[in-house]
Structures are given as structure tokens and as C-alpha cells.
Amino acid sequence: SLIVIAKPIKFAILFTLGNILAVGSTAFLLGPAQQGRMMFDSVRVYASAIYIGSVILALICAILIHNKLLTLLAIIIEICALMWYSLSYIPFARRVVSNLFIRQYKRLKVELRSMIKGWVDGRKECKTLELYATTLSYASRTVIQGPWKNIVGYIKPI
Numbered sequence: 001s002l003i004v005i006a007k008p009i010k011f012a013i014l015f016t017l018g019n020i021l022a023v024g025s026t027a028f029l030l031g032p033a034q035q036g037r038m039m040f041d042s043v044r045v046y047a048s049a050i051y052i053g054s055v056i057l058a059l060i061c062a063i064l065i066h067n068k069l070l071t072l073l074a075i076i077i078e079i080c081a082l083m084w085y086s087l088s089y090i091p092f093a094r095r096v097v098s099n100l101f102i103r104q105y106k107r108l109k110v111e112l113r114s115m116i117k118g119w120v121d122g123r124k125e126c127k128t129l130e131l132y133a134t135t136l137s138y139a140s141r142t143v144i145q146g147p148w149k150n151i152v153g154y155i156k157p158i
Contacts, residue, residue: 004072004075008062008068008071008072008075009062009066009068009071011075012058012059012061012062012071012072012074012075013059013062013063015058015075015078016055016058016059016062016078019055019078019082020055023035043088044085044088044089047081047084047085047087047088047094048085048088050081050084050085051078051081051082051084051085053081054074054077054078054080054081054082055078057074057077057078058071058074058075058077058078060074061073061074062074
């Protein structure tokens with residue numbers, strides 16, 4: 001949204017207060033003692049602490065420091081912490097998301113190594129990009145020859 005870029009301090013204050021009200025509303029529904037027990041359960045104690053710390057950090061950056069860049073960074077940290085805290089309430093969700101990010105990190109690392117090695121060797125191409133192009137070419141030929149030939153029209157293979 002444009003307000004995040006144009007007025008990040010105002011957004012940070014309102015967003016953070018909204019998050020505090022959201023946690024407060026669940027404390028109202030469950031009771032403050034039950035909410036505290038759930039937040040600081042051994043499964044989600046770290047997620048809760050990081051989330052509370054990021055809320056405090058966002059408020060400090062917005063109200064006391066008044067630095068737009070730091071406030072934007074604090075909001076990004078708060079959003080990530082909020083997502084991680086929310087995932088702690090869904091069984092196995094944090095493990096699935098962690099495995100997904102680890103898998104993507106490994107794939108990106110291999111891709112970057114391939115690109116760097118290609119640039120050092122004087123080649124500009126990348127094996128993964130070639131694989132994507134080949135797959136797209138095969139997929140376009142399959143769609144053209146498949147039952148949707150009249151709907152899709154002609155897609156020129158690579």
C-alpha cells in the first residue's frame with residue numbers, strides 16, 4: 001500500500017496498535033491467564049517473545065526514533081514475527097514452512113553458484129533457466145496437441 005511507503009511511521013503506529021488489540025481481543029475471549037499460558041507454552045515461547053519484542057521495537061522506532069527506514073524494517077520484522085507466531089498455533093505448520101524455505105534456499109544457492117561459475121567460465125547461460133525453457137517448450141507443445149487446441153490457439157515453442 002502507498003501509506004506504508006509514504007508515511008511508514010503513521011502506518012507502524014496504527015499497525016502495531018492493531019496487533020496489540022488483536023492479541024488483546026483473544027485475551028478477552030480466552031481470559032488473560034489462559035492467553036498468557038498459551039503464549040508462553042513451551043512450544044511457542046520463542047515465537048511469542050520475538051513477536052512481543054518486534055512490537056516493542058516497531059513502537060520505539062516509530063515513536064521515539066522517528067526514522068522512516070528503521071520503522072519500515074521494524075514493521076517487516078513485526079509482520080514476519082506475527083506470521084511465525086500465528087503458525088505456532090497450527091500443528092506442524094512451522095515445520096512445513098521451515099522445510100519449504102530451506103528447500104528454496106538450497107535451490108537458490110545452487111542456482112547462484114551455477115550462474116557465478118558460468119560467468120567466471122565466460123558462459124552467460126544458466127542450466128536451470130535452460131531447463132525452464134525446455135519445460136515451457138514441452139508444455140506449450142502438449143497444450144497445443146491436447147484437447148484445448150482450439151481454446152489456447154497457437155503457442156510457438158521455444
